[in-house]
Amino acid sequence: MRVVRQELSTTSYALLGLLVFDGTPSDGMTGYELKQRADKTLRFYWVSPAMSQVYTELGRLEHLRLVSVTPERAGRRKAQRYRITDVGFAELHQWLAATEPEFPVLKHPTALRLLMGGLLGADRAHSLLAGYLEQLAERRKSLLAVRDSLGDAEALRYPAMVADWGLRYYDSEADIARDLITRLPPAEARPPEPSDRT
Amino acid sequence: MRVVRQELSTTSYALLGLLVFDGTPSDGMTGYELKQRADKTLRFYWVSPAMSQVYTELGRLEHLRLVSVTPERAGRRKAQRYRITDVGFAELHQWLAATEPEFPVLKHPTALRLLMGGLLGADRAHSLLAGYLEQLAERRKSLLAVRDSLGDAEALRYPAMVADWGLRYYDSEADIARDLITRLPPAEARPPEPSDRT
DNA sequence: TGTAGCATGTAAGCCGTTACATGATTGA
DNA sequence: TCAATCATGTAACGGCTTACATGCTACA
Secondary structure, eight states: OOOOOSOOOHHHHHHHHHHHTOSSTTOOBOHHHHHHHHHHTGGGTSOOOOHHHHHHHHHHHHHTTSEEEEEOOTTSOOOEEEEEOHHHHHHHHHHHHHOOOOOOEEEOHHHHHHHTGGGTOHHHHHHHHHHHHHHHHHHHHHHHHHHHHHTTOGGGHHHHHHHHHHHHHHHHHHHHHHHHHHTSOOOTTOOOOTTSOO | OOOOOSOOOHHHHHHHHHHHTOSSTTOOBOHHHHHHHHHHTGGGTSOOOOHHHHHHHHHHHHHTTSEEEEEOOTTSOOOEEEEEOHHHHHHHHHHHHHOOOOOOEEEOHHHHHHHTGGGTOHHHHHHHHHHHHHHHHHHHHHHHHHHHHHTTOGGGHHHHHHHHHHHHHHHHHHHHHHHHHHTSOOTTOOOOOSSSOO
């Protein structure tokens, strides 16, 4: 029953994938909820699309019959609930099974700036890396909360594996950044190492 | 001498940065050469823009007087050589000194697919990770060649540090991927196929 | 009573890609 | 001489963001 062949973007498939794991079966999710879930999970290894993009994407998926929409019945506030259709599931499965993953794309503003560290001197290079360590600690905290919420249930084995992947990635980045700091040339008056402090 | 304030993209600054390190001083680079350099270095922690984008970007930078152009004099084939101007250098320095780096963006197609590993089963999840390990090995080789070419010269200290960062990142990814493979469920415990085929 | 959160969308516009188009030079 | 590489661009378009616009509901 191949219906579509319209080349969806990876982000489309990612959102479709999130719809598979809606909590209470076939309850569906609103665009708003989908965005929240993307903020919690997708953003760690893909991107979390803007609200407007989520709605645009849902519109496209619905047009292709990969998701179905039902207006929220009265009682609660009005909302469109989306759930994945059989066709959508088949399409997602086909994508997963048949497409070769590209190599990851990393946009690393800190590394990019460090490359030009020579223009700046060790002081600024140090603060670049120190700032990155702080960002990492913060991100790690968010991801750890997600990972904890997944627990060890068999049903969530793969999401848990991916969350662990992320955590180890952040740890590795922190290791490397700390190491690079020790390799900076001695600066005349560099502020003390952030050993104590918060 | 603040002239510009036109909000350049990070990619613009990245290309401007590459122009700083042109080999023989003030020889300048052609768009073509700039693209080649981006392929060799920038792509590991940012992106390597398409050829057409390089020319577009150079046009913009020239319009803003951040780079100057001189047509290649006879002898060799005709080409435009670009070099960074004093204004461009000041602008780049200002950007480096004053802007806070964003947290990196990672688009990781393999992790994204692994998240939905439950739909695929351990076999495919395994081949996903094995394929990623191969890609990593290949990328690492390219980056190692770049790193070796940088040597230990003081002038290239920062580029070398960033290359080492990349190498350690790839090694960490490989460690994690190998580890995740061991955590896959035994292959015969395959989840239900979604209603055979299309 | 008012503000934060829920909920849905449209419009303008940037960044970047692929496809297309052109032509010179080098070397097998 | 023919293909690969050098070299430069334009056009069309996709994906995604920000800004804008609207309105309801829970609760402090």
